[in-house]
Amino acid sequence: MIDNSYKWYPLYTRSRAEKTTQEALAKKNIISYLPLKKAIKQWSDRKKIVEEPLLKSYLFVYISAKEYTEVLMTYGVSRFIYFSGKIASIPDKQISDLKLLLANATDLELIEYDISLGEKVLIKAGPFKGIIAELVSLKSKKSIVLRLQNIGYSIQxxxxxxxxEPVA
Structure with a gap:
């Protein structure tokens, strides 16, 4: 039996095609949601605030099962996201929460890893690039305390x- 109820489904789009894919879906009267965040872009002669996708190559569509094929035939759509062999669906509450979070966030930052206190981490960028340390505490999302290996000191x-990123 096919489930014809409407649900939110995550899509994977072609690289950098999130906005054009959303426009193509809108032309087909398919409801979609592209979470956007504001970012400052620097050029040689100016700075500009632009909206860019929060989740690169991801888009959410509100459809029933009978519209799967129509969505897949839309320009820019690569595939649906699967979880445990089935097309993943997102609860309405999570989409509403994401919309609310983005509406109120001034400095939102997405972190790809789930890092726990006490975990060994590698610093990937900045003046401390290449250092492996232990995450001791989070003062804020921009200020962290790390314990440096073999020194016995912690540094903010x-x-x-x-x-x-976590060290494997």
Missing amino acids: INTSMAFI
Whole structure:
């Protein structure tokens, strides 16, 4: 039996095609949601605030099962996201929460890793690039305390959580 109820489904789009894919879906009267964040872009002669996708190559569509094929035949759509062998669906509440979060966020930062206190991390960028340390505490999302290996000291570093990753 095919489920014909409407749900939110995540899509994977072609690289840098999120906005054009959303426009193509709108032309087909398919409801979609592209979470956008504001970012400052620097050129040689100016700075500009632009809106860019929060999740690169991701877009959400509100459809029923009978519209799967129509969505897949839309320019820019690569595939649906699967979880445990089935097309993943997102609860309405999570989409509403994401919209609310983005409406109120002034400095939102997405971190790809789930990093726990006590975990070994590698600093990927900035003046401390290449250092392996232990995450001791989070003062804020821009200020973290790391314990440096073999020194016995902890140091507070003002760096973005996006610049660290867990060490395997």
